[in-house]
Amino acid sequence: MRGRAGNWVPALIVFFVGIAVWQWVLSPLAGKFLLPRPSAIAKAFWDNRHVLVNAGWFTFKEALGGFVIGSGAAILVALVFARFQRVGSALMPYAIAASAVPIIAFAPITNAWFGVLNPHSKWAIAGVLCFFPVLVNTLRGLRSVRPEAIELMRSYAAGDVDIFRRVRIPAALPFIFAGLKVATVLAMIGAIVGDYFGGAINALGVQIENSISLFDFALGWAAIVVASTFGIAFYAAVSVAERYCVRGMTST
Amino acid sequence: MTDAPEKVVELEGVTKEFAQGKTVALQGIDLTIDSGEFVSLIGPSGCGKSTLLRIIGDLVEPTSGKVTVNGKTAHQARSDRDYGIVFQHAVLYDWRTVTKNIALPLEMLGWPRAKRADRIKEMLELVELTGFESHYPWQLSGGMQQRVSIARALSFSPPLLLMDEPFGALDEMTRERLNMELLSIWRETRSTTIFVTHSIAEAVFLSTRVVVMSPRPGRIAEILEIDLPQPRTAETREDPRFFELVTELRESLHRGGADQVFEKLAPEGDG
Numbered sequence: 001m002r003g004r005a006g007n008w009v010p011a012l013i014v015f016f017v018g019i020a021v022w023q024w025v026l027s028p029l030a031g032k033f034l035l036p037r038p039s040a041i042a043k044a045f046w047d048n049r050h051v052l053v054n055a056g057w058f059t060f061k062e063a064l065g066g067f068v069i070g071s072g073a074a075i076l077v078a079l080v081f082a083r084f085q086r087v088g089s090a091l092m093p094y095a096i097a098a099s100a101v102p103i104i105a106f107a108p109i110t111n112a113w114f115g116v117l118n119p120h121s122k123w124a125i126a127g128v129l130c131f132f133p134v135l136v137n138t139l140r141g142l143r144s145v146r147p148e149a150i151e152l153m154r155s156y157a158a159g160d161v162d163i164f165r166r167v168r169i170p171a172a173l174p175f176i177f178a179g180l181k182v183a184t185v186l187a188m189i190g191a192i193v194g195d196y197f198g199g200a201i202n203a204l205g206v207q208i209e210n211s212i213s214l215f216d217f218a219l220g221w222a223a224i225v226v227a228s229t230f231g232i233a234f235y236a237a238v239s240v241a242e243r244y245c246v247r248g249m250t251s252t
Numbered sequence: 253m254t255d256a257p258e259k260v261v262e263l264e265g266v267t268k269e270f271a272q273g274k275t276v277a278l279q280g281i282d283l284t285i286d287s288g289e290f291v292s293l294i295g296p297s298g299c300g301k302s303t304l305l306r307i308i309g310d311l312v313e314p315t316s317g318k319v320t321v322n323g324k325t326a327h328q329a330r331s332d333r334d335y336g337i338v339f340q341h342a343v344l345y346d347w348r349t350v351t352k353n354i355a356l357p358l359e360m361l362g363w364p365r366a367k368r369a370d371r372i373k374e375m376l377e378l379v380e381l382t383g384f385e386s387h388y389p390w391q392l393s394g395g396m397q398q399r400v401s402i403a404r405a406l407s408f409s410p411p412l413l414l415m416d417e418p419f420g421a422l423d424e425m426t427r428e429r430l431n432m433e434l435l436s437i438w439r440e441t442r443s444t445t446i447f448v449t450h451s452i453a454e455a456v457f458l459s460t461r462v463v464v465m466s467p468r469p470g471r472i473a474e475i476l477e478i479d480l481p482q483p484r485t486a487e488t489r490e491d492p493r494f495f496e497l498v499t500e501l502r503e504s505l506h507r508g509g510a511d512q513v514f515e516k517l518a519p520e521g522d523g
Contacts, residue, residue, distance in 0.1 A: 148339045151311045155337045156360045157330055166356070170347045246347070 036218040045222035052207065056226040059204035060234065062119050063184075063191035066126020067234075071134045071183050073127070075176065078138035082168065083160060088139070099132035104190070108197045116198035126190030130183035134176070141175025142168045177242040184238050188231040204230075259323070260412055260444040261285040261308055266317030268303055273315075276469035277303050281317065283463065283472065285446065287411070290438055292447045292455040292462045294505070300470030301448045302416050308446065309337055309414050322411060333361065335412035336405030336443075340420045342397035344389035344404075350376075351385045354404045361408055375403040378437055395426040402434070406441060413443040420450060428489075431457055435484055452505070456497045457484060464501070466508040473508035476501055 019038050027037040036044075045052060077095075081088030107125045114121035145168055153163045195205020204227055211219035266281040277300040285291050293301040306312040307319060310326035321329035329335065336357070344353045351372055358368045376382045379399040389397055398418055405413060419427040431454060438445055449455050455462045459478050466473040478497060480488055488494055 146341070146343060148341060148343045149345070151306070151309075152337065152339070152343050154311055155309055155330065155333075155335065156357050157333055158360060162360065167345065170345065173347075 033215075034217065036221055040218045041221040041225065044216070044218035045225065048219060048222065051202075052204075052223055052226045055202050055204040055207045055223070056230045058200065058202050059122075059191050059195060059227070060188070060230045062122035062194065062203070063126050063187035063230075063234070065119060065123040066128075066190055067130050067183055067187040069123055070127030070130030070187070071180055074131045074134035074179070075138050078135050078142060079164070081135075081139055082142035083164070092139075095132065095135060099136070103128050104193050107190075107194045111194065111197050111199075117200050122191045122194040122199065125194045126187040129186040129190040133182040133186065134179040137175045137179030137182075138172055141172025144175065145171045173246050174242075177238065177246065180238050181235055181242075184234040185231055188227065188234065192227055258287040259284055260287050260289075260321065261446070262318075262320040263304075263308070264318040264320075266304070266307060266314045266319060268300065268307065268312065269315045278307075278314075279469040279471050281470075281472060285444060287444055288442050290445045290447065290458055290460045292449055292459040293465060294449055294452065294455045294462055294501070295465030295470065295473075295508070296467045296505075297450075298468050298470075299465040300468065301465055304465075304470070305414050305416050305446060305448050308412075309335055329412075333357070333408060334410055335414050336408070336410040337414045338398070338401050338405045338416065338418045340417040342389070342394075342401040344397055344400055346389055349386045349388055350381065350392070350400050353389065353400055354407050357404060357408050371407055375407050378406070378440070379403045379433065393426075394422055395430060398422065398430065399433070402437070406437065406443065409441070409443075411444060413438075413445045415445065415447045417448050417450065419454070427451075427454070432486070434458065439483060452498055452501050453489075456480070456494060456501055457489060462501060464504045464508055474504045476504060 022035075023037050023039060027035050032040070081092060103125070106128070110121045110124040114124060142164075149167055149171075150163060153167055158166070192205040192208070195203040196209050199206045204223055208220050208223040208227070211217075211223060261284070263281050263283045266278060267276070268278040269276050281304060293304060295301050303312055307314050308321060308326060310319075310321075310330040319326040322332075322334045324332070324334075345356070348356070354372050354375055355368050358371060363371070372385075373382075376385065379402055381396060381399055381403070384392065384396070389400070392400065402418070405415075419430050422430065435458060447455075447458060456478055457480075462476040462478060463472055464474040464476065465471065476497070480491065480493060480497065
């Protein structure tokens, strides 16, 4: 991690200037009702902090379930595709085609399949969203290895398992993490959109929907800030795991 | 095994075709290499010398012909880890330190940790990289990376060392220095070495024999005995006999029909 505090200063200045412009320029222009001022959003958050943080945690768990299932399945499928080229070339076009489908449109359907209150309905939608970026990145990583690196392993009479374990998977790790980071964001989106089509009352998506439909925009914005915070924390957690794993490979 | 000298590699009528016989990479290669020899394969791009090296290493299957390595089939020799290989690019694994890269074949052979550590120390001394144990490949120069790769290839003392233009990507100064180092390693380990190169001077300086190959379809055009005295030193490069042999080899390459192709030779090598 870059520990230099100085690197953060420009970003912090932009942040505070942005908040100030919003508070004193944009909100007055757009009308405080439609675009509440940051101070009003902060107050709404503080007044409802227990409900909002609980809701954020609840929806984060929905996202996490989908992330684990979707990414795990994607990595396994990528391993199979990389090992069995024929299977990969037979199925990959469909995987790419399927990734172009606006998957969020299926949220009402998964809600119907598993039940709106069942977290599995949100796992399903978040999982499917996570699947494709992780699959594509993992495959690219597994195939990124120079042919000589494989020949070298074969010269040691290494079998497929050793080649995957010692060369292809370590070489793919940076790619896998790139996919996982994209997946964290998609998992949060999937869980929240899943909530929009019906979910438990303590789910963040439901909170956002309810407050907006009651014209409590300040509370809606506060809930969005909570969603973003959980999303950023999720992304950061995966980044930390990446630093640990990609470096940790060498110290085993 | 009872013969003296012992035959390490025997090729009989080795032919390799690609694209269902449309491209003939190698045709009717017969070659015997004895234990302790340093044999260079030289020829224009596309003459199949790298392919021949891979056939000896059982990394590519010949279309026909017989390959015997250490008295066994090439496949059996590979399964027994009878050879170490060095490529033009060092092919070090970025996530492993120098030590861990050299340890890789030893891990595959199931050597215990202490024995591995001892051997790695010896190998680092051999390639003069003591002190770089915990460096990562990207922290080393190209020449140092290639030395790690040589140390890795020799770490398990294979009787045969296969080298595919190992110094082709290095600058001339580094190349000459590594040539000297390679010769001293070769004298020390007595590994039979097969060395693919584009460089006439390098082939003459290093080898006990040079195999001249003709352009596609690759065939052996001529075999030159290099009778320069051992051990070879910096003075060898100034020996009149060295220049005679360089000229002889160049003429042999031209007779083999390499003229047109030879101008195009780039250090990135052939397939």
